[in-house]
């Protein structure tokens with residue numbers, strides 16, 4: 332894993348648009364810096380521990396310009412029977428200033444992404460993204476533009492053509508002005524209208540976005556859930572969104588004629604589920620809920636199982652498996 336991370340660092344620094352192209356196998360965990368759940372970080376220093384667990388990448392965030400508390404508790408619900416979570420954290424985080432300071436004092440020992448988003452009470456969401464890019468790029472190896480959390484009102488409107496163009500154009504201007512050459516990826520919602528797929532591909536290509544993350548949580552799809560907490564407000568993650576995100580990955584991969592870097596996320600908790608994301612078109616996978624249910628050993632388990640699946644299918648590496656099921 333270390334060698335994969337190292338390879339990516341070199342790639343990302345030398346050519347921003349070749350980001351992630353030659354990845355062997357990377358796992359990412361999104362960590363909300365302020366205590367999002369008991370397993371995770373309360374003091375913003377957990378990314379180095381996570382690298383030690385075998386994660387090739389760690390993505391921290393979502394970070395907003397200013398500190399904010401998020402929604403009142405309870406705001407995370409375990410739907411044990413469905414192997415799922417519903418969260419309505421609402422971007423509880425310490426804010427860009429403190430996070431920048433913290434990372435500068437705790438050198439990341441692996442490839443670190445920072446996921447950015449707007450404050451809830453902001454007057455201008457565009458400005459918040461621009462501010463966070465400017466403030467945080469130098470502490471990260473890549474930046475994720477999070478337009479897909481269902482817990483911040485209006486955020487998902489950035490999937491709409493004109494807003495997305497304005498946002499990516501603005502971010503590109505800042506990159507140019509400040510000579511920023513860190514890769515940018517956009518994190519998408521599973522709830523998008525499929526008619527938007529081709530628009531999104533066109534826009535991310537035009538603005539040379541380095542990859543897309545599919546997907547964030549859904550605030551729909553509750554019909555088949557059995558746990559009594561199924562109607563809590565918030566974003567649903569884990570097993571119930573596994574196939575939803577895999578199918579969306581397939582659609583984007585096909586619509587882009589395979590020429591797109593996709594980071595697959597949603598219900599990954601085993602070698603088989605990681606394999607499904609990869610064969611649908613993902614080059615990299617992330618997980619969150621799987622770690623909550625299966626614990627820190629899940630990373631090594633996934634890698635072991637994935638290797639044996641590849642061997643059984645006589646597939647040499649992840650690159651060869653990417654998109655074979657589309």
Ligand SMILES: Cc1cc2nc3c(=O)[nH]c(=O)nc-3n(C[C@H](O)[C@H](O)[C@H](O)COP(=O)(O)O)c2cc1C
Nearest residue numbers: 361392393418477546547568569597598618619620
């Ligand atoms: C408790 C919790 C907090 C999350 N916070 C964020 C967040 O701040 N920003 C973000 O982009 N995604 C966030 N996510 C979404 C995950 O990163 C991921 O996209 C989603 O949960 C699907 O993956 P999973 O099924 O492996 O959890 C959060 C998910 C959970 C369960």
